[in-house]
Amino acid sequence: MDGFERLRVMFGAAPRKPLVVTPEARQVHSLKRMTKAEFEAMKEHARAHKLVNHKWRNRRWLVLIVVNLLFAFSFWLDIQILEGALTASRFVGFHLIDLNSALQVMLAHKHIIVNLFIGTATVFVLWVLLGGRSFCSWVCPYHLLAEWFEWLHLQLAARKWVSDHEFHRGTRTVFWIAFSLLALVSGYTIFETLSPTGILSRALIYGPSLALGWVLLLLVFEVVYARRAWCRYVCPIGLTYGMVGALSPLRVEYRLEQCFHEGDCRKVCLVPHVLDVVIKGRAAALKTPLGPDCTRCGLCIDVCPSGALGFDVKGLQKLL
Amino acid sequence: MNDRQEQPVAPVAPSGAPAGGGRAQAPVRKQAARRRFIRSAVMIGGVLSLAMLGYLPLASARKPRLRPPGALEEHDLLSSCIKCGQCVQVCPVAAIRLDDIDSGFGVGVPYIDARQQACDFSCDAVQCILACPTGSLTYRKPASLKTRAGMLLAQSPVLKAKEKDPEPTLNLAERIGVARLARPEACLAVQGRGFKGQARGPEYYGRLRYVAIDRWRPMPVREHPYDRDLCNLCVTECPIGDAITMAERVDGDGRKRYRPLVREQCVGCGVCEMICPVEPAAIVVAPRAPWGA
Numbered sequence: 001m002d003g004f005e006r007l008r009v010m011f012g013a014a015p016r017k018p019l020v021v022t023p024e025a026r027q028v029h030s031l032k033r034m035t036k037a038e039f040e041a042m043k044e045h046a047r048a049h050k051l052v053n054h055k056w057r058n059r060r061w062l063v064l065i066v067v068n069l070l071f072a073f074s075f076w077l078d079i080q081i082l083e084g085a086l087t088a089s090r091f092v093g094f095h096l097i098d099l100n101s102a103l104q105v106m107l108a109h110k111h112i113i114v115n116l117f118i119g120t121a122t123v124f125v126l127w128v129l130l131g132g133r134s135f136c137s138w139v140c141p142y143h144l145l146a147e148w149f150e151w152l153h154l155q156l157a158a159r160k161w162v163s164d165h166e167f168h169r170g171t172r173t174v175f176w177i178a179f180s181l182l183a184l185v186s187g188y189t190i191f192e193t194l195s196p197t198g199i200l201s202r203a204l205i206y207g208p209s210l211a212l213g214w215v216l217l218l219l220v221f222e223v224v225y226a227r228r229a230w231c232r233y234v235c236p237i238g239l240t241y242g243m244v245g246a247l248s249p250l251r252v253e254y255r256l257e258q259c260f261h262e263g264d265c266r267k268v269c270l271v272p273h274v275l276d277v278v279i280k281g282r283a284a285a286l287k288t289p290l291g292p293d294c295t296r297c298g299l300c301i302d303v304c305p306s307g308a309l310g311f312d313v314k315g316l317q318k319l320l
Numbered sequence: 321m322n323d324r325q326e327q328p329v330a331p332v333a334p335s336g337a338p339a340g341g342g343r344a345q346a347p348v349r350k351q352a353a354r355r356r357f358i359r360s361a362v363m364i365g366g367v368l369s370l371a372m373l374g375y376l377p378l379a380s381a382r383k384p385r386l387r388p389p390g391a392l393e394e395h396d397l398l399s400s401c402i403k404c405g406q407c408v409q410v411c412p413v414a415a416i417r418l419d420d421i422d423s424g425f426g427v428g429v430p431y432i433d434a435r436q437q438a439c440d441f442s443c444d445a446v447q448c449i450l451a452c453p454t455g456s457l458t459y460r461k462p463a464s465l466k467t468r469a470g471m472l473l474a475q476s477p478v479l480k481a482k483e484k485d486p487e488p489t490l491n492l493a494e495r496i497g498v499a500r501l502a503r504p505e506a507c508l509a510v511q512g513r514g515f516k517g518q519a520r521g522p523e524y525y526g527r528l529r530y531v532a533i534d535r536w537r538p539m540p541v542r543e544h545p546y547d548r549d550l551c552n553l554c555v556t557e558c559p560i561g562d563a564i565t566m567a568e569r570v571d572g573d574g575r576k577r578y579r580p581l582v583r584e585q586c587v588g589c590g591v592c593e594m595i596c597p598v599e600p601a602a603i604v605v606a607p608r609a610p611w612g613a
Contacts, residue, residue: 084404085404088404095453098402109399113455168360175367178364189398192402192403193371193424198428210421
């Protein structure tokens with residue numbers, strides 16, 4: 001999967017089998033051809049050594065909670081470190097402006113003042129360095145709530161009380177374009193009226209609002225009808241940061257040689273299409289970076305029993 | 321990855337993901353794809369119509385909001401405001417609040433409920449304007465943005481608290497509304513009556529800057545009782561110079577009649593509405609109204 005193919009998949013296309021496979025990868029693929037019994041034995045062995053851990057999840061939750069509390073305490077306790085809300089803020093005086101909110105405002109208002117530009121540029125550089133959609137899983141408060149409600153969905157689904165209805169992933173691209181056009185034409189930042197990220201962030205800092213009812217409605221929808229529907233199929237913030245993440249050197253890397261193709265990673269992943277490469281026979285090279293739609297949440301790294309997935313910074317190996 | 325070897329890879333394990341590429345789809349899978357497509361189309365329609373609810377007259381027909389000082393015209397404000405609440409955070413008297421989802425496109429946009437807590441310019445510099453990252457609140461509007469007639473102030477308003485400073489004016493070019501005596505029959509001054517006690521009663525938590533007591537620390541109105549032979553709280557507590565006076569005339573029967581008179585320098589901050597001791601207030605701010613309307 002080259003960069004272009006990964007972008008295609010992010011915008012909604014179904015992942016394709018690679019046309020070109022390196023000889024090394026082909027060798028590994030053919031070495032992995034074995035009888036069912038051999039494979040089962042190998043899997044059992046790996047399972048026996050499986051270390052259940054939540055290292056990255058715990059780190060991530062901690063970061064997410066600390067960041068959001070920093071916003072809240074900056075106002076409640078007047079410690080003034082991170083003033084504002086997730087849409088726009090000031091970190092010890094430096095402007096930070098959420099890229100999707102900035103885009104909406106620029107399209108709606110058609111007038112960009114210096115502070116808006118500085119804040120947007122700063123945040124752009126920040127998330128290019130930190131991995132784009134890592135904003136989603138490491139900062140967005142809705143992501144955390146949705147993660148907890150996803151657990152509930154999975155419990156109910158296991159009892160066959162609810163089932164997951166998939167949507168076409170291209171809907172998110174349609175939403176991104178639609179909300180951009182709406183802002184441009186109407187002159188209102190229409191997406192912001194619905195954005196659970198903004199609503200939650202403001203509620204956390206400035207106190208509860210009626211708008212939380214909408215967020216609750218979304219969560220209920222995700223529990224009873226479609227798993228993680230907002231993040232997967234709607235949220236334009238995710239796609240905006242995904243595009244930024246396409247430029248990022250920080251990503252999760254898949255190592256074919258260590259993989260037993262058990263597929264646990266795909267079960268926990270918010271965006272399993274980026275893990276298409278872990279399907280047996282799909283990897284085109286020994287090491288493959290996951291696509292830009294990956295939120296760098298680390299759930300797959302935690303769940304992989306054989307260390308086939310890990311964080312990687314592009315070019316860092318060469319540099320060291 | 322960049323090695324040019326043709327030969328496709330080993331057979332693919334069946335997976336739940338829909339197959340891309342050329343393989344013909346089984347009828348069941350085709351049907352599933354069709355259902356998914358319909359579901360997606362319905363969701364797009366649903367979410368977009370929800371997003372457009374702000375266009376319903378219900379949301380737009382609400383009583384106009386008083387916006388913070390320096391706010392652009394309503395439509396420009398709604399389009400440029402990034403809904404971060406930094407203006408809320410810097411206000412020393414906590415006059416600014418953020419609107420809720422029942423205001424449609426106004427969700428998260430700052431407003432002032434003057435009767436609850438008016439802007440008394442305790443900060444001197446209009447901090448909310450300084451804090452705004454997008455220019456929704458601004459000292460000087462770019463020329464391309466609309467300004468209605470009667471919104472520009474004839475001259476920079478003098479802030480009474482700064483009267484003795486070298487630069488006594490407030491950096492504010494436009495008004496945010498205009499005060500008017502909405503219920504003259506209820507006005508104590510019109511009735512020729514005085515006022516004694518806490519202007520808004522013991523339960524009221526609003527604050528006001530009393531320069532004579534402490535210029536930099538606004539204090540609760542309930543801790544500052546008044547005693548006036550003729551009620552003139554709206555005139556004396558107005559933070560702006562020459563914005564409101566007590567007009568006086570002598571009737572045919574020789575009795576003196578009084579009436580608060582709002583003047584051109586009124587910026588619409590709402591302190592008069594906040595301090596008015598009758599319930600509901602006799603004097604109120606018409607949000608976003610121009611002078612002379």
